[in-house]
C-alpha cells in the first residue's frame with residue numbers, strides 16, 4: 090500500500106466575507122446570509138489504515154476529548170453510512186486557532202470525509218458526503234464542496250461565487266469566542282433584510298456579530314482598530330474572534346504583519362475560491 094497517498098491532506102481555513110442574520114427557525118437556529126472564501130492556510134491531516142473497527146486520533150487537542158473530535162466523528166459517520174469494516178488513525182497537524190471563526194474544526198471534519206472516502210474506496214459522491222457533514226456542523230458541506238460560496242439558511246443552501254482573491258492579513262486577538270453565546274445575545278441584530286449577491290459586491294454588507302463580540306471582548310475591537318489604522322477596511326470572520334483585511338498584494342500584507350503588536354498572533358494568506366482540498370483531490 091502506498092502510504093504517501095494517506096499523508097498531507099489540507100484542511101484550509103475559511104473567512105466569512107460578511108455575515109447577516111435574516112431570521113430565526115422554530116428550533117432556535119438563526120437563518121444567515123454569508124459568503125465563504127477559503128484561505129491558503131490551514132491544518133494538515135495524515136491518516137493511517139487500522140485493521141478492525143478502530144478510529145483513533147494520534148493528536149491531542151486542548152479541551153477536546155477524543156470521542157468529541159470532529160475528525161473521529163466524521164470517520165465514524167462515514168463507516169456507519171457505508172458499512173466499511175476497517176478503521177483509521179487520524180493525525181491533525183493543528184495550525185488554526187480553535188474558536189477563532191476560521192472554521193478549523195469543520196474543515197478537519199470535511200477533509201476526513203473526503204480523504205477517507207477516497208482512501209477507503211467507499212464511493213460516496215460529494216453531495217452525499219456534504220449531507221453526512223451537515224450532521225457534524227453547519228459549515229462542513231461548504232468545506233466538502235471546496236468552492237467559495239454564497240450561503241443561506243443555516244449553511245445548507247449555497248451556490249458558488251467568485252469574489253476577488255486578495256492577500257489578507259488575519260489577526261487572532263488572543264480570545265476564544267463561543268458561537269452559541271454570540272447567537273444567544275439579546276442585542277444581536279436578527280432582522281437584516283435579505284440582500285442579493287450584487288449588494289455584497291457593491292459593499293452593502295457587514296458582519297452583524299461584530300458589535301456584540303466587540304462589546305464583550307475589547308481585544309477584538311482593538312484588533313479591528315489596529316487593522317483600520319493600516320489604511321485598510323477590517324472585518325471579523327464568523328462569530329469571531331479573528332479579524333481580517335485585504336491588502337494591495339502579498340508584500341503589503343507581509344509588511345503590515347511585520348508591524349503587528351507582539352501580543353497578537355497573525356498570518357498572511359491568499360483568498361481562494363477553490364480550496365486546497367479540491368486541488369489535492371485533483372492529484373489523488
Ligand SMILES: C[C@@](CO)(OP(=O)(O)O)[C@H](O)COP(=O)(O)OP(=O)(O)OC[C@H]1O[C@@H](n2ccc(N)nc2=O)[C@H](O)[C@@H]1O
Pocket residue numbers: 105117118119120121189190191192225226227228242243244268269270272326327328329
Ligand atoms: C455562523 C458561523 C459562520 O461560519 O460561525 P463560526 O462558527 O464559523 O464562527 C457558523 O455557521 C456556525 O456554525 P457551527 O460552528 O457549526 O455552529 P455550532 O457550533 O453548532 O453552533 C453553536 C450554537 O450557536 C447557535 N447557532 C449556530 C448557528 C446558527 N446558524 N444559528 C445558531 O443559533 C446554536 O445555539 C448552536 O447550538
Ligand SMILES: Nc1ncnc2c1ncn2[C@@H]1O[C@H](COP(=O)(O)OP(=O)(O)O)[C@@H](O)[C@H]1O
Pocket residue numbers: 150152153157158159160181185186187188189190191192193194195196197198268327329330
Ligand atoms: N478537530 C477539531 N478541530 C478544532 N475544533 C474541534 C475539533 N474537534 C472538535 N472541535 C471543537 O469545535 C470548536 C470550534 O472549533 P473551530 O471550528 O476551530 O472554531 P470556529 O467554529 O470558531 O471557526 C472547538 O472549540 C472545539 O471544541
